[in-house]
Amino acid sequence: MNAIGSLNESPLHAALKERYRRPGDLVEAPLRGFVADLLRGDQLIEIQTCGLTSLGKKLDHLLDHHPIRVVHPIAAETWILKLDSQGQRLSRRKSPRRGIAADVCSELVAYPSLLSHPNFVLEVALVQVEEVRQPDRSVRRRQGWRVQERRLIAVVETVELGAPEALLGLLPAGLPDPFDTADLAKALGRTRHLAQQVAYCLRESGAVQVEGRGRGGIVYRLPGGRALLPDQPARKAK
Numbered sequence: 001m002n003a004i005g006s007l008n009e010s011p012l013h014a015a016l017k018e019r020y021r022r023p024g025d026l027v028e029a030p031l032r033g034f035v036a037d038l039l040r041g042d043q044l045i046e047i048q049t050c051g052l053t054s055l056g057k058k059l060d061h062l063l064d065h066h067p068i069r070v071v072h073p074i075a076a077e078t079w080i081l082k083l084d085s086q087g088q089r090l091s092r093r094k095s096p097r098r099g100i101a102a103d104v105c106s107e108l109v110a111y112p113s114l115l116s117h118p119n120f121v122l123e124v125a126l127v128q129v130e131e132v133r134q135p136d137r138s139v140r141r142r143q144g145w146r147v148q149e150r151r152l153i154a155v156v157e158t159v160e161l162g163a164p165e166a167l168l169g170l171l172p173a174g175l176p177d178p179f180d181t182a183d184l185a186k187a188l189g190r191t192r193h194l195a196q197q198v199a200y201c202l203r204e205s206g207a208v209q210v211e212g213r214g215r216g217g218i219v220y221r222l223p224g225g226r227a228l229l230p231d232q233p234a235r236k237a238k
Helices: 011-020 052-062 101-108 112-116 164-170 181-188 192-205
Strands: 026-031 034-040 043-047 068-083 089-094 120-135 145-161 209-214 217-221
Touching (some): 011 034, 011 043, 011 120, 052 068, 068 101, 068 145, 101 112, 101 145, 101 192, 112 120, 181 192, 181 217
Antiparallel strands (some): 120 145
């Protein structure tokens, strides 16, 4: 069977699985040669704390036969807990990094067409987490601190993506229509790279229309149009 198994799962994965578990759910249930995190009748609930691409084989084999809800956490707030080599607390501080629901597109970019499948739902869980770090000289990143584990503090909000048009809910208010990825990056407060991934998911899923090309690249139009802010004139394709 293809599964991580509860003995090797992370604290974050285990905590989310317990949060989503309901009475009657089967835990770590074998199904068609795979193992479901939770099996609720005919439905699978998969907690995916790492990349969505690792689910590819399971989705290929099971999605046509079972409804699958994939829960993917994004750290809206992170507390960094540093321990010494003996496990004693050194410090705890809040990280300036804040995740947003649109960050899920960096993973969804591999499978944007999944949102059109009637058996697939992606649930984005915006969470507060505690990241536990300990010193490790072999780690060059983070100035020699290794992330040992991530612990769930709370689930702040969830966003359900069960159809291509649900992606429109990830777009910030005040986004011009039409827009390009520079507009999107500015409105999201994120990099142009993430904006390109969001735009790709929107385009490939059919949630937006391609208006044409402008000096900044592809120009997109929202279905039905959207009112613009006074200081944001419409961008015209060339």
